Amino acid sequence: MTASPTSRRRRARKSFVERTITGVGAAIEQTVYAETYARQDGFLQRVDPRAKVGLFALALLVTGLVHDLPLLAGLWLGLLGLGIATRLPFRVIAVRTMLGVPLFTGLVALPALFLVDGRSLFTIGPVGSITLTVSDQAVLSVATFLLRVSASVTLAALLVLTTRWADLLKALRIFRVPDVFVIVLGMTYRYVFLLLRLTENLFLGRASRTVGRTSSGEQRRWVGASMGTLMSRSLKMSNDVYAAMVARGFSGDVRTLATFRMRDEDWLFVSLGVALLGLAWLVDLSR
Amino acid sequence: MAQTGPIFRLEGISYRYHGRHSALDQVDLVVEPGEQLVILGANGSGKSTLLKILDGLYRPTSGRLWAFGEEITDVADDPERARWLHRRVGLVFQDPDVQLFSPTVYDDVAFGPLQLGWPEEQVREQVARALRAMEVAHLADRAPYELSGGEKRRVAIATVLAMDPEVVLLDEPTANLDPRTRAALVHLIRGMRDLGKTVILTTHELDIVPGIATRVVVFGDQERRPVASGHPSEILRDTDLLVRTNLIHEHLHWHGELAHTHPHAHDGEHLHEHR
Numbered sequence: 292m293t294a295s296p297t298s299r300r301r302r303a304r305k306s307f308v309e310r311t312i313t314g315v316g317a318a319i320e321q322t323v324y325a326e327t328y329a330r331q332d333g334f335l336q337r338v339d340p341r342a343k344v345g346l347f348a349l350a351l352l353v354t355g356l357v358h359d360l361p362l363l364a365g366l367w368l369g370l371l372g373l374g375i376a377t378r379l380p381f382r383v384i385a386v387r388t389m390l391g392v393p394l395f396t397g398l399v400a401l402p403a404l405f406l407v408d409g410r411s412l413f414t415i416g417p418v419g420s421i422t423l424t425v426s427d428q429a430v431l432s433v434a435t436f437l438l439r440v441s442a443s444v445t446l447a448a449l450l451v452l453t454t455r456w457a458d459l460l461k462a463l464r465i466f467r468v469p470d471v472f473v474i475v476l477g478m479t480y481r482y483v484f485l486l487l488r489l490t491e492n493l494f495l496g497r498a499s500r501t502v503g504r505t506s507s508g509e510q511r512r513w514v515g516a517s518m519g520t521l522m523s524r525s526l527k528m529s530n531d532v533y534a535a536m537v538a539r540g541f542s543g544d545v546r547t548l549a550t551f552r553m554r555d556e557d558w559l560f561v562s563l564g565v566a567l568l569g570l571a572w573l574v575d576l577s578r
Numbered sequence: 579m580a581q582t583g584p585i586f587r588l589e590g591i592s593y594r595y596h597g598r599h600s601a602l603d604q605v606d607l608v609v610e611p612g613e614q615l616v617i618l619g620a621n622g623s624g625k626s627t628l629l630k631i632l633d634g635l636y637r638p639t640s641g642r643l644w645a646f647g648e649e650i651t652d653v654a655d656d657p658e659r660a661r662w663l664h665r666r667v668g669l670v671f672q673d674p675d676v677q678l679f680s681p682t683v684y685d686d687v688a689f690g691p692l693q694l695g696w697p698e699e700q701v702r703e704q705v706a707r708a709l710r711a712m713e714v715a716h717l718a719d720r721a722p723y724e725l726s727g728g729e730k731r732r733v734a735i736a737t738v739l740a741m742d743p744e745v746v747l748l749d750e751p752t753a754n755l756d757p758r759t760r761a762a763l764v765h766l767i768r769g770m771r772d773l774g775k776t777v778i779l780t781t782h783e784l785d786i787v788p789g790i791a792t793r794v795v796v797f798g799d800q801e802r803r804p805v806a807s808g809h810p811s812e813i814l815r816d817t818d819l820l821v822r823t824n825l826i827h828e829h830l831h832w833h834g835e836l837a838h839t840h841p842h843a844h845d846g847e848h849l850h851e852h853r
Contacts, residue, residue, distance in 0.1 A: 326721070455719075456681065456721075457681030457682045457685070457721065460681065474680075477680060477681040477685075478679050478680070480681060481678075481679055481680065481681055481721070481722060481723070482679070484723040485675055485723070528675075528676065531671065531673065531676040532676050532679050534630070534635050534671075534676075535669075535671055535676050535677045535679065536679065536689075537635065537660070537664070538633055538635060538664055538668070538669045538671075539664065539668075539689055539690035539693060539737065539738070539741065540661055540664050540665065540690055540693035540694045540741070541689075541693050542657050542661060542693070546692040546693055546695065547692065548685070548688050548692055548698065548701060548702075
């Protein structure tokens with residue numbers, strides 16, 4: 292069967308509308324899938340979110356302070372092992388921690404490879420009048436930097452993947468984040484989904500009525516109009532939501548329910564974690 | 579103490595959006611305690627606006643309004659008295675996405691009782707009771723975006739029941755639901771009678787009326803005020819009234835060579851016999 296000219300063109304380059312629909316759909320799907328991992332019965336998933344947030348924040352601090360390369364490598368591998376032990380698929384952790392880090396952090400760290408002094412390992416060039424020298428200290432600095440970022444990103448990924456967003460927000464209260472801020476964040480997260488769905492439907496409606504190609508000017512005009520529609524819908528919705536809050540007794544003072552209870556296992560998790568992190572820091576200081 | 583006088587009394591209530599578009603015009607209405615009142619009206623007849631006025635969210639443009647024997651015409655401008663009213667009257671909005679604004683079902687159902695300043699233990703008890711009454715206890719940890727349309731409606735009602743109001747206002751609670759979910763919801767709403775609640779429900783779906791209503795008030799879509807009031811069977815038999823108020827329409831269709839018209843409900847089934 293011969294493909295139509297339109298389908299050939301579409302295969303070659305997705306239109307702006309199609310790309311947006313795909314992007315919005317993927318964003319929703321990804322978030323919903325992330326919550327499914329947080330609902331699994333795993334070791335980290337069972338820990339009280341406040342204990343997790345507190346300990347992971349401390350772990351981030353220690354990761355930032357430690358300089359010893361083997362220690363950082365051990366920390367990172369330990370975190371990867373923790374992820375697997377808590378029933379997260381390795382592929383999911385790898386995608387979140389190993390794909391982006393070398394690319395973006397590597398780009399940032401690349402110049403340091405040629406700028407830090409030390410014992411010369413090898414040289415590149417001369418290219419024209421420039422000769423680039425890579426020293427042992429430069430390799431060590433870049434490796435330390437990459438490992439530190441990898442461990443930090445893995446910590447963040449483990450926290451987000453094993454904790455439901457609603458619990459994560461509530462756990463912020465241990466840092467004395469005001470209740471009103473937590474509630475507004477929660478509502479934002481809640482309605483982002485609704486607005487994403489609305490956006491998806493707007494774009495799908497447009498796609499279903501579009502035959503052939505549209506000029507870029509036309510597309511820009513349509514995007515402007517869609518932004519306006521979305522804005523007015525979200526304004527109306529925010530008014531309605533406020534009315535719904537007032538109808539249930541809201542008068543400006545936020546009252547919330549403490550839903551978490553620290554169990555013995557949570558205290559044990561925090562104690563062990565603090566002890567290990569303290570030990571790592573002491574080992575680093577002694578070297 | 580049991581309410582002896584009317585729950586609501588409205589005299590000449592009118593409401594205009596932005597001072598121009600008339601939504602209600604000279605509404606007179608009395609609602610007695612324990613009534614299961616269904617307000618029937620076509621789209622745009624002012625049903626939703628009326629419920630927001632009864633809940634003290636909108637201030638009427640003109641007319642006077644009493645609830646539980648106290649005048650509440652200006653209650654929308656008085657936060658303290660509004661809270662008193664919201665403690666006794668709960669409103670379930672037409673769009674459940676508006677009502678479910680918290681990250682989880684449990685948080686949403688607990689929101690109202692918490693704002694009333696109840697002790698934590700009482701809040702937990704009320705939340706558990708409301709979740710059970712609406713048969714959604716298994717959804718407590720879910721996020722609202724994970725719920726189906728029917729589940730959202732039931733949770734939205736639970737958010738109001740948790741505050742244990744004397745009056746429950748329901749704005750088109752069965753709109754856009756499949757028949758099975760709608761029947762289940764009608765059953766649950768009917769159960770509020772056993773909880774001693776006064777229910778005021780707006781709809782234009784005639785088939786749910788007999789299962790819920792002890793009295794029906796029909797709003798005219800042109801008049802924007804009640805044009806009839808009576809027992810459900812009496813109202814539903816009055817075909818002329820239902821056609822006039824745009825709740826059913828004269829339907830013209832063909833059977834081979836035979837063309838004829840007959841009344842046809844918007845949402846009811848299209849079943850009739852030809853002799």
